Amino acid sequence: MSAAHALQRQLTELKKHPVPGFRVDILDDNIFEWQVGIIGPPKTLYEGGYFLATLRFPADFPFQPPTFRFKRPLFHPNVYDDGRLCISILHPPGDDPMSGETAAERWNPTQSVESILLSVISLLSDPNCSSPANVDAGKVYRTDRARYEQIVRQQVHVSKQDSPPGLDVEAEYDTARHAAERVRKQQQLQPPHASGHGEDDAYFWYEDEEDGEEDDDADVDEFDDDGENGADDQDDD
Numbered sequence: 001m002s003a004a005h006a007l008q009r010q011l012t013e014l015k016k017h018p019v020p021g022f023r024v025d026i027l028d029d030n031i032f033e034w035q036v037g038i039i040g041p042p043k044t045l046y047e048g049g050y051f052l053a054t055l056r057f058p059a060d061f062p063f064q065p066p067t068f069r070f071k072r073p074l075f076h077p078n079v080y081d082d083g084r085l086c087i088s089i090l091h092p093p094g095d096d097p098m099s100g101e102t103a104a105e106r107w108n109p110t111q112s113v114e115s116i117l118l119s120v121i122s123l124l125s126d127p128n129c130s131s132p133a134n135v136d137a138g139k140v141y142r143t144d145r146a147r148y149e150q151i152v153r154q155q156v157h158v159s160k161q162d163s164p165p166g167l168d169v170e171a172e173y174d175t176a177r178h179a180a181e182r183v184r185k186q187q188q189l190q191p192p193h194a195s196g197h198g199e200d201d202a203y204f205w206y207e208d209e210e211d212g213e214e215d216d217d218a219d220v221d222e223f224d225d226d227g228e229n230g231a232d233d234q235d236d237d
Contacts, residue, residue, distance in 0.1 A: 049156035050163035065107035077127040077138035086133035
């Protein structure tokens with residue numbers, strides 16, 4: 001099966017059975033380039049946001065993984081300053097002794113676009129700080145969580161500019177809740193090293209309603225339309 005045929009089949013399936021919390025479509029009638037819209041999951045820092053990204057697939061897909069790049073900068077330990085996402089499932093197949101990733105954690109031809117999307121939303125709410133793509137974001141996340149959350153909320157505000165007209169956010173949140181439960185069940189079936197989440201954070205989309213409650217009236221500084229966060233440039237993988 002050709003890469004184009006495989007991608008067309010996956011796109012058709014995602015149109016029939018969308019992944020809750022996501023919108024996908026091809027760009028400029030190019031089956032190798034998809035636009036992804038991520039609706040910020042409820043009860044997380046990303047609630048209320050709409051994050052556009054581009055998935056670009058290689059000619060030898062599914063034997064090699066696609067790349068994933070956010071349209072706007074996102075201050076996150078696993079997102080480079082240019083919007084590229086660094087996540088195990090999008091790393092080439094095989095073991096990598098340098099990173100410590102096993103073949104089971106990295107891309108393999110049985111993975112699907114759906115599994116990529118679910119992994120992305122998981123990583124957003126549960127960063128991997130052991131090998132950050134954005135060292136500055138990783139440091140702030142570990143040492144100054146209040147500042148980290150403020151920066152993310154500013155970017156959530158900016159991201160709303162990309163929300164499509166007529167988007168029913170509340171309805172999308174309802175389906176996103178089902179997606180959270182779906183991921184939780186998938187993780188229960190995986191060994192801990194495969195999912196990256198332990199039993200205690202299976203509901204990683206949901207903050208503790210007492211400990212995680214935030215002050216809705218907290219002042220948030222103006223954030224420019226480009227969503228720049230001032231983080232220092234980092235080297236590529």
